[in-house]
Amino acid sequence: MKIHKHEVIIVGAGGAGLMAALYASKKADTAVVSKLYPTRSHTGTAQGGVGAALGNMEEDHWEWHAFDTVKGSDYLADQDAVEVMCRDAITTIYELEHMGLPFDRTPNGKISQRRFGGHTNNTTHKAVMRACHAADRTGHMILQTLYQQCIKNKVNFFNEFQVVDLIYNNGVCSGVVAYEVATGEFHIFHGKAVMFATGGWGKVWSITSNAHTLTGDANAICLRRGIPQQDMEFFQFHPTGIYRMGILITEGVRGEGGILLNGKGERFMVKYAPTVKDLASRDVVSRAIYLEVRQGNGVDGQKYVMLDVTPPTVNKYFQEDDARNPDGSLRHLTEHDVEAKLEDIADFCKTYLGINPAKQPIPIQPTAHYAMGGISTDIDGRVLLDEQKTVIPGLYAAGECACVSVHGANRLGTNSLLDLVVFGKRAGEHIAQYVQNVPFPELPDNATDSIKALLENLKNSSGKETVAKIREEMQDTMMDNVGVFREKVGIEKAIAKIHELQKRYQAISFQDKGTQFNTNLLEAWELGCLLDLAEITAEAALVRTESRGGHSREDYKERDDKNWLKHSIAWKNERGVTLKYKPVTITKYQPKERVY
Numbered sequence: 001m002k003i004h005k006h007e008v009i010i011v012g013a014g015g016a017g018l019m020a021a022l023y024a025s026k027k028a029d030t031a032v033v034s035k036l037y038p039t040r041s042h043t044g045t046a047q048g049g050v051g052a053a054l055g056n057m058e059e060d061h062w063e064w065h066a067f068d069t070v071k072g073s074d075y076l077a078d079q080d081a082v083e084v085m086c087r088d089a090i091t092t093i094y095e096l097e098h099m100g101l102p103f104d105r106t107p108n109g110k111i112s113q114r115r116f117g118g119h120t121n122n123t124t125h126k127a128v129m130r131a132c133h134a135a136d137r138t139g140h141m142i143l144q145t146l147y148q149q150c151i152k153n154k155v156n157f158f159n160e161f162q163v164v165d166l167i168y169n170n171g172v173c174s175g176v177v178a179y180e181v182a183t184g185e186f187h188i189f190h191g192k193a194v195m196f197a198t199g200g201w202g203k204v205w206s207i208t209s210n211a212h213t214l215t216g217d218a219n220a221i222c223l224r225r226g227i228p229q230q231d232m233e234f235f236q237f238h239p240t241g242i243y244r245m246g247i248l249i250t251e252g253v254r255g256e257g258g259i260l261l262n263g264k265g266e267r268f269m270v271k272y273a274p275t276v277k278d279l280a281s282r283d284v285v286s287r288a289i290y291l292e293v294r295q296g297n298g299v300d301g302q303k304y305v306m307l308d309v310t311p312p313t314v315n316k317y318f319q320e321d322d323a324r325n326p327d328g329s330l331r332h333l334t335e336h337d338v339e340a341k342l343e344d345i346a347d348f349c350k351t352y353l354g355i356n357p358a359k360q361p362i363p364i365q366p367t368a369h370y371a372m373g374g375i376s377t378d379i380d381g382r383v384l385l386d387e388q389k390t391v392i393p394g395l396y397a398a399g400e401c402a403c404v405s406v407h408g409a410n411r412l413g414t415n416s417l418l419d420l421v422v423f424g425k426r427a428g429e430h431i432a433q434y435v436q437n438v439p440f441p442e443l444p445d446n447a448t449d450s451i452k453a454l455l456e457n458l459k460n461s462s463g464k465e466t467v468a469k470i471r472e473e474m475q476d477t478m479m480d481n482v483g484v485f486r487e488k489v490g491i492e493k494a495i496a497k498i499h500e501l502q503k504r505y506q507a508i509s510f511q512d513k514g515t516q517f518n519t520n521l522l523e524a525w526e527l528g529c530l531l532d533l534a535e536i537t538a539e540a541a542l543v544r545t546e547s548r549g550g551h552s553r554e555d556y557k558e559r560d561d562k563n564w565l566k567h568s569i570a571w572k573n574e575r576g577v578t579l580k581y582k583p584v585t586i587t588k589y590q591p592k593e594r595v596y
């Protein structure tokens with residue numbers, strides 16, 4: 001057994017993990033353990049932009065950004081955390097610029113910004129240009145920039161090491177156990193502090209924008225170690241995934257002037273959000289698409305609608321007013337613009353659909369996209385153990401696997417990349433300070449026993465079930481019953497199905513019994529994580545008898561602030577799921593009805 005000793009152990013090398021590593025490594029010996037090579041992390045696929053009220057294009061204020069975020073969250077976000085994020089956004093973006101991040105520029109050399117759903121001028125209520133972008137590869141640029149900076153800062157990277165357990169006994173966290181993908185060896189990473197930054201778990205659903213590796217590993221590990229998860233019933237469906245494939249078409253396309261059309265060629269968002277139309281927040285647009293399809297307005301009677309970026313002159317539903325920039329110039333996209341501003345999107349459309357988006361509309365449907373819930377933390381990334389907000393010393397989390405909570409019941413576009421860099425940095429700074437004052441905790445003797453036994457059992461099982469079949473059944477049942485719309489009978493059906501799948505999971509087997517690059521084994525372990533997260537999502541969704549943000553109950557259509565203006569906290573043990581609740585932090589913005 002190899003034991004590696006570093007003061008700070010960060011699990012995950014996406015935007016959150018790398019930002020934290022960069023700051024922690026300024027004062028402490030820091031290791032990053034990642035199942036992927038760092039620059040293959042999902043952050044690298046983020047297209048549209050990162051939000052900050054720089055006001056480079058038109059008037060904007062961080063307070064407007066904060067209000068939009070709270071409103072977008074359907075008032076479930078903790079407002080103290082939102083204020084920190086929107087205020088720190090501005091300095092953090094300039095810091096990234098100074099690290100060398102190649103943002104797009106305005107003609108006078110400032111960082112260029114574009115419109116995005118839910119971001120508005122709070123006086124006129126029209127969409128405001130707040131998303132800073134580097135073409136449609138913003139996340140890629142963030143990841144590359146941070147990785148270079150981490151290398152410069154001598155962060156120790158352990159790539160293709162999959163963390164499978166947390167060493168956490170009697171409230172003390174002393175490291176993690178990892179499985180080396182290339183060799184099948186177990187390693188202990190012994191640290192004074194551990195931080196999780198493992199991203200989301202979109203693979204619970206069948207149509208998803210998420211990469212294959214987004215399986216919620218740290219969230220499941222925490223649950224198994226008695227650490228709860230917050231607001232798991234809130235999962236975002238992005239309105240524009242490529243039909244049947246789920247591959248994301250960024251909201252930036254609508255920010256640049258693209259519009260949604262139903263099968264009759266109507267610009268239907270005018271009905272659902274008369275002011276911001278196609279740029280309403282994601283939960284609103286996803287529901288509108290589902291409703292159009294249900295009313296028989298899908299294209300050719302199918303379950304999809306069209307996203308149209310062809311020039312507005314060819315489209316009678318495109319109002320002249322919508323097609324103008326604040327300076328009065330037209331902002332419809334020419335073929336050249338599509339190639340220059342949305343190069344990757346144009347490429348996806350050509351590769352996967354065989355169409356040129358500058359000439360033909362893109363068939364789209366809502367796709368599972370983003371986990372609003374996760375490991376509960378405070379604004380310095382410290383993990384919280386319960387509804388009393390008890391801090392677990394030495395355990396941190398940030399990014400999509402965490403819930404601080406700035407996104408509440410629904411995240412605004414561009415606010416995740418922002419969450420990564422702002423709270424990744426805060427966690428990194430806090431960890432650097434924390435490890436100065438504490439000794440290395442003792443490692444328990446039997447740190448790897450239970451996880452080794454679990455993986456051995458999986459490998460030696462000779463049952464008839466396959467990982468692919470169980471995963472597919474889980475994804476279909478979650479898509480049908482715990483998706484954009486939910487109701488009691490469907491959720492109960494999903495829970496029963498997940499319980500059945502968990503039993504059948506005990507009887508899975510796979511071919512590869514070897515030690516080198518045994519992805520069969522790791523996929524089987526990841527499926528166990530996904531099943532746990534599916535169960536807890538469905539249980540939390542069943543109990544919340546209201547509709548709020550991404551959680552839309554057909555049997556309880558209204559938001560119910562009297563009973564449900566609170567965060568859920570969920571634990572899981574052999575007896576099932578336990579739910580408790582804690583209040584939402586409200587500073588300035590009293591809950592109001594959301595009008596778009």
Ligand SMILES: Cc1cc2nc3c(=O)[nH]c(=O)nc-3n(C[C@H](O)[C@H](O)[C@H](O)COP(=O)(O)OP(=O)(O)OC[C@H]3O[C@@H](n4cnc5c(N)ncnc54)[C@H](O)[C@@H]3O)c2cc1C
Nearest residue numbers: 012013014015016035036043048163199399400414416417
């Ligand atoms: C297609 C797409 C486009 C998006 N576009 C935008 C956008 O334009 N703007 C925006 O704000 N947000 C966007 N988002 C959301 C945003 O990109 C993600 O929420 C964010 O990048 C997550 O970053 P992260 O650092 O938390 O995790 P990730 O970037 O997902 O990285 C997770 C890391 O954890 C590691 N890891 C996971 N499990 C283990 C394990 N068991 N052991 C060791 N390592 C592990 C992985 O190797 C990886 O390094 C988009 C998301 C997608 C899917």
